[in-house]
Amino acid sequence: MGTQLDPEYVRTLRSDFAVAHKLLSDRCLYESAKWSAEALNGLPEDEVDDPEILIPDELKQLDQMSSSERRQYMLAKACFDCREYDRAARILEHCTSSKCCFLKWYARYISGEKKREEDSEVILGPLDGDATINKQVILIIDEIEEHFRTVAAAVYDPFLLYLYGVALIKHKCDKLAFEPLTRAVNIYPFNWAAWQELGRCVQNVDQLPFVLSQIPPTHVMSKMFEVSTSQELFQSTESVFATLAQLENIFPSFLYLKIQRAMLCYHALEYDDSAKLFDHVVREDPHRLDDMDMYSNVLYVTE
Amino acid sequence: MGTQLDPEYVRTLRSDFAVAHKLLSDRCLYESAKWSAEALNGLPEDEVDDPEILIPDELKQLDQMSSSERRQYMLAKACFDCREYDRAARILEHCTSSKCCFLKWYARYISGEKKREEDSEVILGPLDGDATINKQVILIIDEIEEHFRTVAAAVYDPFLLYLYGVALIKHKCDKLAFEPLTRAVNIYPFNWAAWQELGRCVQNVDQLPFVLSQIPPTHVMSKMFEVSTSQELFQSTESVFATLAQLENIFPSFLYLKIQRAMLCYHALEYDDSAKLFDHVVREDPHRLDDMDMYSNVLYVTE
Known part of the structure; x- marks a missing residue:
């Protein structure tokens, strides 16, 4: 793939x-x-x-x-x-x-x-x-x-x-x-x-296009920013998933991206997919605590 | 000098x-x-x-x-x-x-x-x-x-x-x-x-000569060790002060050595000299906390 x-x-x-x-x-x-x-x-x-x-x-x-x-x-x-x-x-x-x-x-x-x-x-x-x-x-x-x-x-x-x-x-x-x-x-x-x-400066989704116009176009870090900021604004859109897939192709084992996907699934109410992704992260790096507070929410709704 | x-x-x-x-x-x-x-x-x-x-x-x-x-x-x-x-x-x-x-x-x-x-x-x-x-x-x-x-x-x-x-x-x-x-x-x-x-392994002053025979002779770090270990064993001898003076000649602004001198003076009951040295350290590097617990003892006895 x-x-x-x-x-x-x-x-x-x-x-x-x-x-x-x-x-x-x-x-x-x-x-x-x-x-x-x-x-x-x-x-x-x-x-x-x-x-x-x-x-x-x-x-x-x-x-x-x-x-x-x-x-x-x-x-x-x-x-x-x-x-x-x-x-x-x-x-x-x-x-x-x-x-x-x-x-x-x-x-x-x-x-x-x-x-x-x-x-x-x-x-x-x-x-x-x-x-x-x-x-x-x-x-x-x-x-x-x-x-x-x-x-x-x-x-x-x-x-x-x-x-x-x-x-x-x-x-x-x-x-x-x-x-x-x-x-x-x-x-x-x-x-x-x-x-x-910079993400903290983006209060709502309407501001995002202007912010994206001000950063290096096509840069891998701009794409990381786009995914992460969209995720924090609950934008589980096709376009965000497409950018995320591009990044996952470049960084196949980057757990941060796995967590972005897990969060986007959570926002899209796809709780089982989200739980599976979080579970994968925990198995790969059991002591990684960043962003894992969301996992307990996911487990709560999937119970 | x-x-x-x-x-x-x-x-x-x-x-x-x-x-x-x-x-x-x-x-x-x-x-x-x-x-x-x-x-x-x-x-x-x-x-x-x-x-x-x-x-x-x-x-x-x-x-x-x-x-x-x-x-x-x-x-x-x-x-x-x-x-x-x-x-x-x-x-x-x-x-x-x-x-x-x-x-x-x-x-x-x-x-x-x-x-x-x-x-x-x-x-x-x-x-x-x-x-x-x-x-x-x-x-x-x-x-x-x-x-x-x-x-x-x-x-x-x-x-x-x-x-x-x-x-x-x-x-x-x-x-x-x-x-x-x-x-x-x-x-x-x-x-x-x-x-x-290594200093922790030296329980009393009788063990010191053997320990000193096992380390690199004349090395500047061996001399640092000799001064620091002697100081911790309360050995305010002329020979220790002489080694300390040699080191102070090489490292004129090394506050660690100033503190060794202050402690040796304290052990030799020369409280005023000790207080002056600690005071110098505090003025040079007011946020340096290492070994400064002894300063309050010195201030207590000089009051």
């Missing part, structure tokens, strides 16, 4: 996702790095050995920094890995390279999220949920804007654009976030986290 | 600690990677740019694996970074390379530690502390021993030897742990975690 794939295309994707895993891990975007690694492992098997991971020049320039800044980056990254976010941010305080700036602001964002969680009451109190704010967000927005004023728009760092979008959404400025997020995915389409944030 | 340092020696150390940061991060040994990065940042400033991080061939062979195993490693590493330890271990279940085996067993060890913490009662109950065991440990010991039976002793992986030592200590076999841990630090001296575990 499935149309014949060009082995060269598969090899290019293999390299793209391996590079993404590296770039995202370097920036402590762990969830997005995990998604890339899962996509990589979802591609068809290949007899040919993978080439060494070579980062293309235009992405390599995002890693440019002085030797002393590189040493500070290494310490800050290690602190972040040890969950010492404030310490990581302070180590990078005076750094100017965009990679260090990203990690500095991202560490402060995570630290702000942790403090917000601590400050918010358990449930249903006056400080529950959205009432408690991440106090770092407004400062991060200001500093990223200041940073962007110092560089030419042509050399915008897609990871900084992504983080700017995250902060704007957190600050309830979803409309303002749309522009930096679309720019981020156009410059570098392989950061899944940026697509997920 | 301090004798003149050979700039070539400093450059070699810079490269050694940068490589260590990479090898340790790759294996999710975050605390040890952080210590290496702090040591790297503690070396004197250098006008010359750092060379690219080049991993020596004998260490590169520790990273050897097939393409498909490398892809599984990338996914497992990402899962570990997302704290999905059981999932990481399962992804690597059938891998045979020593790097993948390390990450598989280390993930299972950490998962076992988490479950042990959950099982143990809060405090002072019958299941408190050591009464609850990490159920993975005995399995990991068996599997590592089985793995070692399949490879020539000459190609033992120092990270696996380290993990074997950790598991043996956890299993209350401190004496058995001594041999693999000394072997680990002799093969690869730049994993600080291995030295820390």
